[in-house]
Amino acid sequence: MSSSELIAELERERDRRVLSIQSHVVHGYAGNKCSVFPLQLHGFEVDFINSVQFSNHAGYEHVKGQKLTEKELEELYEGLTLNNINNYTHVLTGYCGNVTFLQKIADVVKDLKKKNGNTTFVCDPVMGDNGRYYTPKELMPVYRDLIIPLADVLTPNAFELGELTGSPIETEEDCLRAVNELHAKGVKTVVVTSGVTGAQTNESLRCYASVKGSHVYRFTFPRLVGQFVGTGDTFTSLLVVWLDELNGDVSEAVKRVLASMQCLIRKTSSYAQLQVDTNSRAMCELRLIQSRKDLLWPPTCDQIQVEKIGQ
Numbered sequence: 001m002s003s004s005e006l007i008a009e010l011e012r013e014r015d016r017r018v019l020s021i022q023s024h025v026v027h028g029y030a031g032n033k034c035s036v037f038p039l040q041l042h043g044f045e046v047d048f049i050n051s052v053q054f055s056n057h058a059g060y061e062h063v064k065g066q067k068l069t070e071k072e073l074e075e076l077y078e079g080l081t082l083n084n085i086n087n088y089t090h091v092l093t094g095y096c097g098n099v100t101f102l103q104k105i106a107d108v109v110k111d112l113k114k115k116n117g118n119t120t121f122v123c124d125p126v127m128g129d130n131g132r133y134y135t136p137k138e139l140m141p142v143y144r145d146l147i148i149p150l151a152d153v154l155t156p157n158a159f160e161l162g163e164l165t166g167s168p169i170e171t172e173e174d175c176l177r178a179v180n181e182l183h184a185k186g187v188k189t190v191v192v193t194s195g196v197t198g199a200q201t202n203e204s205l206r207c208y209a210s211v212k213g214s215h216v217y218r219f220t221f222p223r224l225v226g227q228f229v230g231t232g233d234t235f236t237s238l239l240v241v242w243l244d245e246l247n248g249d250v251s252e253a254v255k256r257v258l259a260s261m262q263c264l265i266r267k268t269s270s271y272a273q274l275q276v277d278t279n280s281r282a283m284c285e286l287r288l289i290q291s292r293k294d295l296l297w298p299p300t301c302d303q304i305q306v307e308k309i310g311q
């Protein structure tokens with residue numbers, strides 16, 4: 001690399017700074033513990049605010065900890081504003097504990113976008129999965145009416161997509177219709193991470209990506225054994241990376257994200273099989289650190305199929 005290329009690369013790296021508002025867990029991986037590391041590996045600066053600080057994620061029998069209030073979020077953001085250090089290329093949000101906190105996030109996003117019209121808002125509307133909520137149900141109308149109209153990129157699973165658009169997502173047609181409703185509300189890129197039951201089998205899962213007024217893609221990839229927490233948060237952070245790196249090429253970006261996710265989950269699943277204790281086998285923490293090379297350099301994976309299914 002020549003010195004001018006090196007300088008250009010360093011300038012570019014300086015340009016990418018994410019404000020990530022998600023949960024923190026002391027032990028294990030969920031929320032910011034899943035997102036910050038992959039982003040940093042790829043050279044992004046990450047300023048993170050922990051919406052909650054819990055001992056561990058909700059898959060354990062006991063969860064202890066604290067929730068940040070909207071007043072505390074406002075204070076932190078005020079400090080950034082007063083020092084004029086609230087300069088972000090991206091704002092990323094995930095798990096939120098309550099309605100007023102989520103409403104305050106909308107104010108923060110509006111202010112960041114007012115300051116820099118190019119700030120990309122990537123929102124994972126974390127509410128639940130497989131037909132049930134694991135956050136307060138009252139968050140849904142706040143996501144639907146206040147947050148979604150501000151989002152540039154949205155990464156719901158099928159359950160969340162159905163809740164946000166008012167009817168369950170069982171088939172690919174349901175999914176594409178609901179995605180178009182989100183586009184109509186102004187969201188440019190929607191990636192449905194999983195859960196369209198009619199489109200999945202025992203062996204494979206599907207994910208969909210759609211860009212407003214442009215293409216829709218279907219991704220089919222192997223379903224791996226086990227149940228994992230933090231996969232959605234890891235997925236979304238890698239999507240931030242690759243959409244930026246590939247200037248919005250969503251089909252290649254999602255393909256690379258899925259390639260890393262397959263490696264991460266394979267590693268996690270194999271490790272889980274080695275545990276003697278059945279509890280740790282059933283609920284194994286993501287092997288995120290051990291998968292660092294796969295997060296940084298997603299290997300080519302012929303088991304991921306990409307098909308253009310719209311426009």
Ligand SMILES: Nc1ncnc2c1ncn2[C@@H]1O[C@H](COP(=O)(O)OP(=O)(O)O)[C@@H](O)[C@H]1O
Nearest residue numbers: 129157193194207222223224231232235261265
């Ligand atoms: N059992 C699994 N087999 C293969 N990939 C999985 C599995 N569980 C999760 N993933 C990967 O993680 C991604 C996000 O998972 P998902 O469960 O949709 O997130 P969320 O936590 O938001 O519901 C999926 O798109 C997929 O790539």
Ligand SMILES: Cc1ncc(COP(=O)(O)O)c(C=O)c1O
Nearest residue numbers: 023030057058229230231232233
């Ligand atoms: C504290 C916390 N944050 C975030 C999540 C979301 O995790 P996922 O990426 O699997 O949607 C969970 C899920 O249980 C959680 O307990």
